[in-house]
Amino acid sequence: MRARTDLACWQGSQGRREEFAVRVVLLGAPGCGKGTHSEWMKEDLGVPQISTGDILRDAVKAGTELGKRAKAYMNNGELVPDEVILGMMRERLAQPDAAAGFILDGFPRTIPQAEGLDGILGEQAVQLDRVIKIDVASDELVRRLTSRRVCPNCKAVYNIGFRPPKKEGICDHCGEPIIQRDDDTEETARSRLTVYESQTAPLIDYYKANGLLAVINGNRGFAGAQAETREILDL
Numbered sequence: 001m002r003a004r005t006d007l008a009c010w011q012g013s014q015g016r017r018e019e020f021a022v023r024v025v026l027l028g029a030p031g032c033g034k035g036t037h038s039e040w041m042k043e044d045l046g047v048p049q050i051s052t053g054d055i056l057r058d059a060v061k062a063g064t065e066l067g068k069r070a071k072a073y074m075n076n077g078e079l080v081p082d083e084v085i086l087g088m089m090r091e092r093l094a095q096p097d098a099a100a101g102f103i104l105d106g107f108p109r110t111i112p113q114a115e116g117l118d119g120i121l122g123e124q125a126v127q128l129d130r131v132i133k134i135d136v137a138s139d140e141l142v143r144r145l146t147s148r149r150v151c152p153n154c155k156a157v158y159n160i161g162f163r164p165p166k167k168e169g170i171c172d173h174c175g176e177p178i179i180q181r182d183d184d185t186e187e188t189a190r191s192r193l194t195v196y197e198s199q200t201a202p203l204i205d206y207y208k209a210n211g212l213l214a215v216i217n218g219n220r221g222f223a224g225a226q227a228e229t230r231e232i233l234d235l
C-alpha cells in the first residue's frame with residue numbers, strides 16, 4: 001500500500017509528484033456507501049475529497065465572484081448552472097492540496113459537467129485515472145435507505161441495520177418510541193433511486209466509452225468493496 005508518509009518523502013526528495021497522483025470520480029446511488037468509501041480513500045491516499053455541496057458552501061462563505069453568482073441563483077430557488085459549478089471546480093482543483101490528486105464525490109452529475117471536468121483537467125495537463133461506480137442491487141439500497149429511524153422527541157438518529165437502539169423501537173436517550181420519517185419510506189426510496197438511475201445512466205455510458213469506468217460490487221458489505229477498490233487503484 002502506498003502510505004502517505006512515503007508519498008511526502010518521495011515528493012520532498014524528488015520535487016515531483018505527478019506519478020503518485022490519483023484522480024478518482026466516485027459514483028453510486030444513494031445508500032451505496034459512497035460516503036464511507038470516500039472517507040477511507042481520502043485517508044489512505046492523502047488527497048482531498050471534493051463534493052459540489054462543499055465547494056458551493058465554501059465559495060459562498062468566502063464571497064468569491066462565483067460564490068456571489070451561485071448565491072443569487074440559490075436565493076431565487078434556482079439550480080446553480082453548470083458554468084458556475086465548473087468555475088468553482090476549476091478554482092478548487094487548482095488548490096495545492098489537489099495537486100497530488102482528489103476524490104470527486106457526487107460530481108460530475110451530468111454530461112456537460114463531465115465534459116467540463118475533462119476540459120479543466122486538460123488545462124492542468126492531467127487526466128482522470130479512474131471512475132469507480134459502487135454497484136448495489138436496488139432491493140439492498142431500498143433496505144438500507146429505509147432502515148433509518150429517528151426519535152421525534154430528542155431527534156436522535158438510529159439505523160435498525162447497523163446502529164439500532166439498545167431496546168427495540170425505543171430511544172436510548174429519552175425512552176420515546178422511535179419512528180420512520182416520511183422521507184425514509186420504501187416509496188420515497190424507490191423514487192429517489194429511479195431519479196438517480198435516469199440522471200446518471202448517460203454518465204456511466206460516457207465513462208464506459210472512454211475506458212475509465214470500473215464497477216465494484218457493493219453488495220457484499222464494506223470490506224469486500226474496499227478490497228476491490230484497492231485492487232483497481234493499485235494500492
Ligand SMILES: [Zn+2]
Nearest residue numbers: 151154171174
Ligand atoms: Zn429520544
